[in-house]
Structure formats: structure tokens, C-alpha cells
Amino acid sequence: MEPALTQFGTQMSRLSGVRAIMKDIIETLRAGGGQQFINLSAGNPVILPPVEHLWRECTEDLLASPEYGEVVCRYGSSQGYQPLIDAVVDDFNQRYDLNLSDRNILITPGSQSIYFYAANAFGGYTQDGQLKEVVLPLSPEYTGYGGVCLTPEALKAYKPTLDIDEGNHRFKYRPDFSQLKISEDTGCLIFSRPCNPTGNVLTNEETSKIQALATEYNVPLLIDSAYGPPFPALNFTEMTPQFGGNLIHCMSLSKAGLPGERIGVAIGEEKLISVLEAFQTNLCIHSSRYGQAIAARAIRSGQLAQFAETVIRPHYQDKFAQLESSLTAAMPDNLPWFLHKGEGAIFAWLWLRDLPITDWELYQTLKKVGVIVVPGSTFFPGLKEDWAHKHQCIRISLTATGEEIATAMQRLAQVVEQVYLQTAIAH
Numbered sequence: 001m002e003p004a005l006t007q008f009g010t011q012m013s014r015l016s017g018v019r020a021i022m023k024d025i026i027e028t029l030r031a032g033g034g035q036q037f038i039n040l041s042a043g044n045p046v047i048l049p050p051v052e053h054l055w056r057e058c059t060e061d062l063l064a065s066p067e068y069g070e071v072v073c074r075y076g077s078s079q080g081y082q083p084l085i086d087a088v089v090d091d092f093n094q095r096y097d098l099n100l101s102d103r104n105i106l107i108t109p110g111s112q113s114i115y116f117y118a119a120n121a122f123g124g125y126t127q128d129g130q131l132k133e134v135v136l137p138l139s140p141e142y143t144g145y146g147g148v149c150l151t152p153e154a155l156k157a158y159k160p161t162l163d164i165d166e167g168n169h170r171f172k173y174r175p176d177f178s179q180l181k182i183s184e185d186t187g188c189l190i191f192s193r194p195c196n197p198t199g200n201v202l203t204n205e206e207t208s209k210i211q212a213l214a215t216e217y218n219v220p221l222l223i224d225s226a227y228g229p230p231f232p233a234l235n236f237t238e239m240t241p242q243f244g245g246n247l248i249h250c251m252s253l254s255k256a257g258l259p260g261e262r263i264g265v266a267i268g269e270e271k272l273i274s275v276l277e278a279f280q281t282n283l284c285i286h287s288s289r290y291g292q293a294i295a296a297r298a299i300r301s302g303q304l305a306q307f308a309e310t311v312i313r314p315h316y317q318d319k320f321a322q323l324e325s326s327l328t329a330a331m332p333d334n335l336p337w338f339l340h341k342g343e344g345a346i347f348a349w350l351w352l353r354d355l356p357i358t359d360w361e362l363y364q365t366l367k368k369v370g371v372i373v374v375p376g377s378t379f380f381p382g383l384k385e386d387w388a389h390k391h392q393c394i395r396i397s398l399t400a401t402g403e404e405i406a407t408a409m410q411r412l413a414q415v416v417e418q419v420y421l422q423t424a425i426a427h
Ligand SMILES: Cc1ncc(COP(=O)(O)O)c(C=O)c1O
Pocket: 043, 109, 110, 111, 112, 113, 142, 144, 192, 195, 196, 224, 226, 251, 252, 253, 254, 259, 262, 263, 264
């Protein structure tokens, strides 16, 4: 039976962006027929043995403690498990010289849920019927933001400007402040820093400038630090997390080794945090307390931040360096390819200017040579205007081995060269 769906039902039962592609990838891998694929599409972090060991130790400690029953056999407060809240408050006050109290913290089931609460508490239609926008100041962006708005017309993304280093085949996106419009129609702003999919890190100045624009209209600004310091610290360039005022600093334990436990942390002004907390109480009561209890231990001991810097960051930074060197060695110098500067996260982002086929066609062609990437056009949620660039990019995950990355870059270079060449001949 086809159920009759409401507007929200229709919106939320659609597979948005990258999830639709993932379905195709899973089917491709399953139907492989003996073909071996190098899968560079994964968003799942690598299981790094020292990090897994840390979580095992925290679990053993929890199991041996009298706290165990209190943790797993009881409901708790929606705001989060108190020892985790206290560990975050103490760590951040000390590390960043802040003055947080526990009323500034909300623990959520994964950070994705923070964006869902915010996009619908601050974005969408007001009581008076005014549409409040959820603004993404710099596109491309995390595809998950495309799925969190119950009112999809509220989502608005802005085209970036491009800093292009022609000689070195590198580029970097920057927010286009001449276009970015914040007004009384803005409900909230969100951006990821470091960014999935591009690995971009907005500078401290760019971040402050966006915050100043949001402050003028008293609009909450959510900075998605799923890859930021102090954990998982997947920034390869210096960056300072920012706090205070209308800013909600959002973190995730997923890339620090706990994606399955679903733990996100929002840090902000009490008035903003309490709106998000009430949303959470209505939706799902609270995050898993087992995950929160082991996270509290790893943060309190300082080990999580330490492992982030000594294990997690070097692993992915090394993979980016391998990708960069194998791509540079394999790609013809006379083609207009541009790798986004690798400033963080667990992906590389490749732009093929004037690509004669679409990113989707390139994805299909790469599958034939056993390489799976993610077509870039899925990473422009909220960008309504036509822009050829949307169909000229691919996202390459850094979760494969160095050898796999090197082989895949050679195959990618051959395919790309053929694609440009065939079109040149056809003309
Ligand atoms: C930029 C970004 N934000 C948020 C998330 C969601 O993470 P979580 O597991 O905390 O819900 C992801 C997951 O990949 C991400 O890449």
C-alpha cells in the first residue's frame, strides 16, 4: 500500500543528495561480478587501532565502575549526561580560555540532529507566514544540510569565488561577500569548517566577517566542526575555533572514532541551547548514554584530544599528501584540472574545468575502470542557479590505503585524458 504523505512526509521520505548515490554505489559493489573496485566514496572513517583501543579501554573502565547501571539502565536528562557536559565545559574553558557553564552545552544523538533542530527551529515559516532562510554562505557544502529542512524552499546557498593557481593546478573557494545577503529574512546560517566535501577551511577573518553580518540581524550562526579541533582535529592548517554571541559551535565524536554511538555537542548561548534542547526532548529524548559515558572519560583524561593530534590527523594528512603527489604525477599538465587545497577533513575535491561530460557521466566511466568516487553535483544543496562548475567536480575519499589511492589516481588520469581528448577530436 502506498501511504498518503503530508508535505513533511514527502520531504523527509526522499533520499537526498549523496544518499541517492550511495544506493547506486552499494548496488554496484554488490553486483560487481568479480570486478574489484577501489572505493573512494566512503564517508565512514577508518578504524585506527590506537583509537579503537582507547574506546575499548574507556568501555572497560565503565563496565568495571558502579556507574554502569546508572548509565545504561536509566533515562537521563535531555541536555545530556552530566559527566560528559562537565568534561566538555572544563576542557573548553581551559583550552580556549572561555567562561562556559553547563547551561551552554547540549549533547545530541550525532551532530546531524543539531542541524535538523536548528534548520527547523530558526528556518521555515514564522507565525506570521514569513519565510526565514537557512543560509549556507559558501557552496559546495555538506550534502546532509539538504535533508534537514522540513521547508525545503528555506534553504539558500551562495556561489563562492574561486582563487585559482593555474600553474600548480590548485584552487580554493572563498565566500563571496559581494553577494552574501543576511537580512530580517535570515533564520540561521550554517557552514562546515573544515568543509566536507572540499577540505576548505574558512580563515579566521572570513569566519569573523560572517559572524559580524549575522550579529547585525541577531541570527544564529552554526559552525559545523565535525572535523575541527580539538577532536578529531582534522585541520591541516592553523584554525581557531570561535565562540560567543550568536555563534553555536557544533562538534561530533563521529570522526574521533565513535560514529556508531551518535554523539554531537552544541556549545552556545543558553537561550539558543534551550530552544535546541526542547526540540530534542520532543523528538527523541536524548542521545545514547553509553556513548556519552565513554566520551566523558576520553575527554576528561585529555587522551581524545591527544590521539586526535598524534594519530587521527597525521593519518588523513598523510593520505592527502599521497593523493596529491600521485595525482600530480599522473595528470597531464596541459589539462585544466584543479585540486582544492587540502586544508582538512577526510576528502579531496577535484575540479575539471570545461569537462566535456557531466560529473555523473564521469562517475559512471570511472566505475568501468574499477574506481568509485562521488559525483560533485550532490554537494550543492540550496544552490538553485545553474552553474556549469556544479557538474565539473568529484569528491575523493581519503579512507583507502595509499596504494589504492595511487592506483586509482593513475586510472582517473587516464580516463580524464581520454574524455578531454575525444571531445577535442570530435570538434
Ligand atoms: C560536515 C559534516 N557535518 C555533520 C556530519 C554528521 O555527523 P554526525 O555523525 O555527528 O551526525 C557529517 C558526517 O559526515 C559531516 O561530514
